[in-house]
Amino acid sequence: MTETDAPLSRPIVAGLVTVLVGVTSSFAVVLTGLGAVGATPAQAASGLLVLCVTMGLASIALSWRYRMPITSAWSTPGAAVLAATGAVEGGWPAAVGAFCITAALILLTALWPQLGRLIARIPPSIAQAMLAGVLLPLCLAPVSGLVSAPWAVAPVIVTWLVCARLAPRWAVPLAFAAAAVVIGIHVTLTGATLDAGSFLPRIELTAPTLTFGAVVGLALPLFLVTMASQNVPGIAIMRSFGYEVPWRPAMLVTGLGTALGAPAGAHAINLAAISAALAAGPDADPDAKRRWIAGVSTGAWAIVAGGLSAALVALVVVAPGSLIPAVAGVALFGAFGSAVQQAIDDPGERMPAVVTFLVAASGIVVAGISAAFWALVAGLVVRIVLHARRAPA
Structure with missing residues (x-):
């Protein structure tokens, strides 16, 4: 069979796999983040639904227009920032306002190239150290959960570990499947009931407000x-x-998608990174010129996945308290390891990166502003001091 003879179903299935891996690997992180900044279960379900729809539409539009497998995804590191930041001044409406500001900045990056160049001047070691510090408390959740609720968390950890050895791509999705089984057993033993109406997807709009701390x-x-x-x-x-x-x-498409989704609780969409390889690689189609179909398929399946948003939230609501944070933490192990490696890879940048990491991990709040911002400031200050040229004697 030649490249052009490969069945059309192959890139379509690749799109399905991309969505299955992407959504099941990180939806718990998104729900944890939205809940941390004040979203109710209904508002979190709305955010998850709109994230799926907007990233699906963005994938379809970009892939179709440019005949490339350009896929969009929700910002998993961004969701981790929400979880680490917690409640902000002004509550959930202020968080929604922050999502709107994020959308405006993404659009500004497209319209004003100087902003993109300014971001590029931030040392990658400091940016990754900030991310690693934000991720650390979340990645500790499986450890603490294993102590507080071993019967619930242990099956998730064991499943993840075995699958990480045998089928790495599916390790986190199957860990979530194990969590779903645990939730089913928990519901059976406790007699908890699920409202059938809670499985219906719906949109909850929130009027955004702006506060200094949230921005x-x-x-x-x-x-x-x-x-x-x-x-x-x-x-x-x-x-x-x-x-x-x-x-x-x-940037225009993902910025507009973020702007449209923000009032419904969607924090941000962006270009897919790790999951992009599932639709853009040769496994999607031997013919590189046909892989754009996998990008369109990814978008279509993402919209379909949005219909499951309310059901996922309903399961989270009845889950044992330590279970979902543990799943979210497991999902972030890879991102945490990568961020740490990039943060300390350059010996000359190691000390500013360490300071950035420690401040971000501390969770401090000063003047209503979260640790992530102060970590960036601290890292840049340390870097400037250490790298400043000494005046000649």
Whole structure:
């Protein structure tokens, strides 16, 4: 069979696999983050639904227009920033306002190239150290959960470990499947009931408000990690497969998607990074010119997945308290390891990165501004001091 004879179902199935792996691997992180900044279960379900729809539409539009497998995803590192930040001044409406500011900054990056160049001047070691510090408390959840609720968390850890050895791509999705079984047993033993109406997807709109703490402490870190940990690596991954993603259109589409989704509780969408390889690689189709179909398929399946948003939230509501944070933590192990490695890889940048990491992991709040922002400030200050040229004697 030649490349052109490969069945059309192959890129379509690749799109399905991309969505299954992406959604099941990180939806718990998204729900944890939205809940941390004040979303009710209904508002979190709305955010998850709109994230699926907007990233699906973005994938379809970009893939169809440019005949490349350009896929969009929700910002998993951004969701981790939400979880680490917690409640902000002004509550959930202020968090929604921060999402709107994030969208405006992404759009500004497309319209004003100087902003993109300014972001590029932030040392990658400091950006990754900030992300690692944000992820650390979340990655500790499986450890603490294993002590507080071993019967619930142990099956998730064991499943993840075995699958990480035998089928790494499916390790986190199957860990979630194990969590779903635990939830089923828990519901049976406790007699908890599920409202059938709670499984119906619906949109909950919130009027955004702006507060200084939410804009500086949430919107800016959300924007920075979305750019540094998703959009920039996403471009690089696509380039490794021979695709040159048009920067300005990609930022315009994902920025508009973020803006439209923000009032419904969606924090941010961006170019897919790790999951991009599932649709852009040769496994999607031997013919590189036909892989754009996998991008369109990814978008279509993402919209379908949005219909499950309310059901996923309903399961989270009845889950044992330590279970979902443990699943979210397991899902972030890979991202945490990668961030730590990149943060300390350059010996000359190691000390500023360590300071950035420690401040971000501390969880401090000063003047209503979260630790992620202060970590960035502290790392840059230390770097400036250590790298300042000494005056000649």
